[in-house]
Amino acid sequence: MATPQEPEPDWVRVRASGKINLALRVGGVHASGYHPLATVFQSVSLFDEVSVRWAEPNRFTVSVVGEQADQVPCDDRNLAVKAARLLAQHYGPARLGADIVIRKTIPVAGGMAGGSADAAGALLACSVLWDLDTAPDELRTFGAALGADVPFQLMGGTALGTGRGDELMPVLSRGSYHWVLALSEHELSTPAVFGRFDELNPDAPDELDLPTEVMNALVAGDAAALGAALVNDLAPAATELRPGLARILQAGAELGALGSIVSGAGPTCAFLAANEAAAVDLSVQLSSQGLCRAVRRVTGPVPGARLITA
Ligand SMILES: C[C@](O)(CO)[C@H](O)COP(=O)(O)OP(=O)(O)OC[C@H]1O[C@@H](n2ccc(N)nc2=O)[C@H](O)[C@@H]1O
Ligand SMILES: Nc1ncnc2c1ncn2[C@@H]1O[C@H](COP(=O)(O)OP(=O)(O)OP(=O)(O)O)[C@@H](O)[C@H]1O
Numbered sequence: 001m002a003t004p005q006e007p008e009p010d011w012v013r014v015r016a017s018g019k020i021n022l023a024l025r026v027g028g029v030h031a032s033g034y035h036p037l038a039t040v041f042q043s044v045s046l047f048d049e050v051s052v053r054w055a056e057p058n059r060f061t062v063s064v065v066g067e068q069a070d071q072v073p074c075d076d077r078n079l080a081v082k083a084a085r086l087l088a089q090h091y092g093p094a095r096l097g098a099d100i101v102i103r104k105t106i107p108v109a110g111g112m113a114g115g116s117a118d119a120a121g122a123l124l125a126c127s128v129l130w131d132l133d134t135a136p137d138e139l140r141t142f143g144a145a146l147g148a149d150v151p152f153q154l155m156g157g158t159a160l161g162t163g164r165g166d167e168l169m170p171v172l173s174r175g176s177y178h179w180v181l182a183l184s185e186h187e188l189s190t191p192a193v194f195g196r197f198d199e200l201n202p203d204a205p206d207e208l209d210l211p212t213e214v215m216n217a218l219v220a221g222d223a224a225a226l227g228a229a230l231v232n233d234l235a236p237a238a239t240e241l242r243p244g245l246a247r248i249l250q251a252g253a254e255l256g257a258l259g260s261i262v263s264g265a266g267p268t269c270a271f272l273a274a275n276e277a278a279a280v281d282l283s284v285q286l287s288s289q290g291l292c293r294a295v296r297r298v299t300g301p302v303p304g305a306r307l308i309t310a
Helices: 079-091 114-129 136-146 150-155 190-200 212-220 223-229 235-241 244-254 276-289
Strands: 012-026 037-054 060-066 098-104 158-162 167-170 177-183 259-262 269-273 294-300
Touching: 012 114, 012 150, 012 212, 012 223, 012 259, 037 114, 037 150, 037 177, 037 212, 060 079, 079 098, 079 114, 079 136, 098 114, 114 136, 114 150, 136 150, 150 158, 150 167, 177 244, 177 276, 190 235, 212 223, 223 259, 223 269, 235 244, 235 259, 244 259, 244 269, 244 276, 269 276, 276 294
Parallel strands: 060 098
Antiparallel strands: 012 037, 037 098, 037 158, 037 294, 158 167, 177 269, 177 294, 259 269
């Protein structure tokens, strides 16, 4: 195994995808402050890149480039640094260190689990850099300690998430779906959205039904049925905190989207298009309305955090 005295010449690079929730059912808050979820995640083709190289023992640095880089903390608050430190603590705090570079494309505090993607990327990249031979399910356990979305950001594809959203089962999904994303000018705090959810839903249940309509549409590869089944219990709370979201969702529906949804805790909105041509059309028309910071076309499902080998 390489040591800090004999540094690897190359960076280890990982590509980590953003996610949307095709269904997000939320139950009543637990004493832990977390909510039980029944969610269907899908990874989409908006990617951050996380690169790591050896640094001296117990030294962890991070720099961030790309979209909204100035909104990401470049110190121990960065989720990628937390991920690297967690692995190092477990496998050799006196031996391990890393310099981390993040190239951001996933919107910051946008409801697409960008920080969790970077944490997943750092876990995978550091485990390879440090030659730790960590099994995928062990990495997922480290991920769950960092945040509820991190295990899915390691796994990717399409999956059912229960518990805090970190207990995962792959979901059979036929075909590829064309999404148009409306990225917001402003961030939205996930705890604030869950907090508003609690105020709006004092009687939210403990037990949640599984989102079978969404799962059936995915098995059938039926985009129209999927569009009709999209559901997000956090949408009313997110829309109250960011009233502009209602107009964006309405615009997508008027422009012919098969379905419109707030992604996770928002404020990114996702619109399902029937095919690539419809997605191009929808994205051009949505851009011209000037309701959001930017519009992106993506497809899903794609893999989660994966090594870049080229
Ligand atoms: C909204 C989603 O993105 C949907 O996938 C996730 O539930 C959020 O996952 P996340 O950002 O990785 O969540 P964490 O970083 O673990 O927690 C941030 C905060 O979100 C809230 N939170 C998160 C997950 C969950 N099941 N219940 C919660 O109430 C809590 O207030 C928590 O303090
Ligand atoms: N590597 C990172 N990338 C982005 N934000 C980070 C990172 N590390 C820490 N943060 C902090 O985490 C906050 C939430 O960022 P993130 O982009 O993960 O939100 P999100 O996509 O809405 O999360 P989720 O969908 O998991 O709730 C940011 O405001 C930022 O201060």
